[in-house]
Amino acid sequence: MADPASAGQAAELDHRALFGQSTALFAALAGPDHLLVAANPAFLALLGDEDARTGVALVDLTPELAGQDLIAQLDRVYRTGEPCTGRDVRVELGAVPHGREAFFDFTYEPRRDPGGAVSGVRVLGVETTQVKHAQRLMAEHRALLEQIARQAPLSEVLDGMARSIEDLAPQEVLVSVLLADPDGRHLHHGAAPSLPGFYNEAIDGIATGEGVGSCGTAAHRREPVIVTDIATDPFWADFRDLAGRAGLAACWSTPILARDGGLLGTFAMYHRVPRVPQDSDLAVARVFAGTAALAIERHHIERAKVAAEEHAESARRALAEAVRVERELRAEAEQRATAAAELAAQMRTAAAAQAAAPHPDRCQLGGTGGCTAPAEIKIADSWGDAAWGCPAHVEEAIINVRSVFIASEALGGLAAYLHR
Structure with a gap:
């Protein structure tokens, strides 16, 4: 990182370079045609001719000045004898298309002969182009x-x-x-x-x-x-x-x-x-x-x-969704736990009822004619109804009645039957 003092000095130099340094111009002109009598090098540089001859009119030395405000102000001061100033006077220098636009602050003062009559104009100026x-x-x-x-x-x-x-x-x-x-x-x-x-x-x-x-x-x-x-x-x-x-x-x-x-x-x-x-x-x-x-x-x-705000908003939405899903899962788990508790209670009640029922001696599956064979196997259906029967009637029931299965754990239950 640049040193603040160095940066400040660099900025000051840049502003000096941008605004430049003013150069004073001076010229003494004679007569209504503004013949060049004397000028400093800066004014001659303005004319684009450092070897400009004295005794020659400005518009002859620099034809593009004809019709510009500089000449109009010189004419006015020579005619009236009154000094005047002009700020940011625009002057077009050089022939098109290679010419340039320049600006000057000018002071125009009448020159007078020993009798007091206006004999010419004195021009003092400072170029303000770069400043402008x-x-x-x-x-x-x-x-x-x-x-x-x-x-x-x-x-x-x-x-x-x-x-x-x-x-x-x-x-x-x-x-x-x-x-x-x-x-x-x-x-x-x-x-x-x-x-x-x-x-x-x-x-x-x-x-x-x-x-x-x-x-x-x-x-x-x-x-x-x-x-x-x-x-x-x-x-x-x-x-x-x-x-x-x-x-x-x-x-x-x-x-x-x-x-x-x-x-x-x-x-x-x-x-x-x-x-x-x-x-x-x-x-x-x-x-x-x-x-x-x-x-x-x-x-x-x-x-x-913006990216951080979007990320934070996305995280907030994700957190809200996670909380919602967690609540739903918790509610579902609570419902499942309640249902499981109820089923377990029902199973315990059913088991107690089955345990209290006496084991019959004879087959209960013989129909109206009855069966005198010993009751050896217990079967049940999906509605919870159960009965004891002999092997022959149990086999017949399992084959002919849907959803009937062996309910005797000692004999392997339904799984043993399905995989026999």
Whole structure:
């Protein structure tokens, strides 16, 4: 786990990189056409010509300035002689499609000749482009933190984060978030709103390991991997054709790590052209990789909580069912015990009655004609009626009368007869 003091210092450096350092611009202009009289190197860099000639109009030095607010404000100050200021003045620099959008805080002051007439305009300025972009990113960052706090779905948070960075970045960037398996061996699609579908499908489930593109390697190393030119980097040997079809030329990947150092996924920034990251780019990656880590960890905690609650509910239902079955079995056992006690009582009563009955001397099975043979064997039926008879009549009764059996234990009873 990172030392808190070190983490705090790293965060401060990231914010400095994001917001940058302001550079002051100065220029002295003459006449209604705003001819360049003098300028510091920062203003000349703004014009894109550090060797700009004096005595030349701004719009001749930088034609794209024509019609922009900067020229309109210079015209106004020259015409009225009144100073003015402009905050976050938007200036388009460079020709389309390679130009860029920049923002400045300007102060315009009239220059006067010895007679007091306006002879030109003095311009003082500070570029606020990086500050403006950083402020927008930080606003989006706060919104993401609010989403995480109210437990918005992980896919919604990650997708929103990717789109925010893509929309606010000064240069085109395509953001991707991959999520790690619990064992950290594979990466799966998390969010990549601007990458082609076929590309997302192809890398979904890629292994982590040395040389497995930018993301697989970053996940394996647990440290950022910056590939500035996919066409020549050996890490992309197995994915170069895929990247070419997707129009990708650079990929900077940052691992997303949990507080305990475990791998949660990767945060990648793709570019259409080979590109080396600036400090501000790396700061954005670190800040938003940390935000993604917070969202993913929160998601894992919520899933574990839900799973634990489901397990507890399942255990509660199983316990309730076991208690119900135990009660039913206990009631059934009590009923069986009662029935057994009643049957035993009946058997004892029947046995006592049989014991009290005298053993007849003569066969009782001879019918109306009677039988004078000695009564040797006792038989009974399923209704509990019993009689004594001679062997011949007992045999006849057993053969001809259903459910009749030998009731004499001395002779083996029913079982002996059935197995004879």
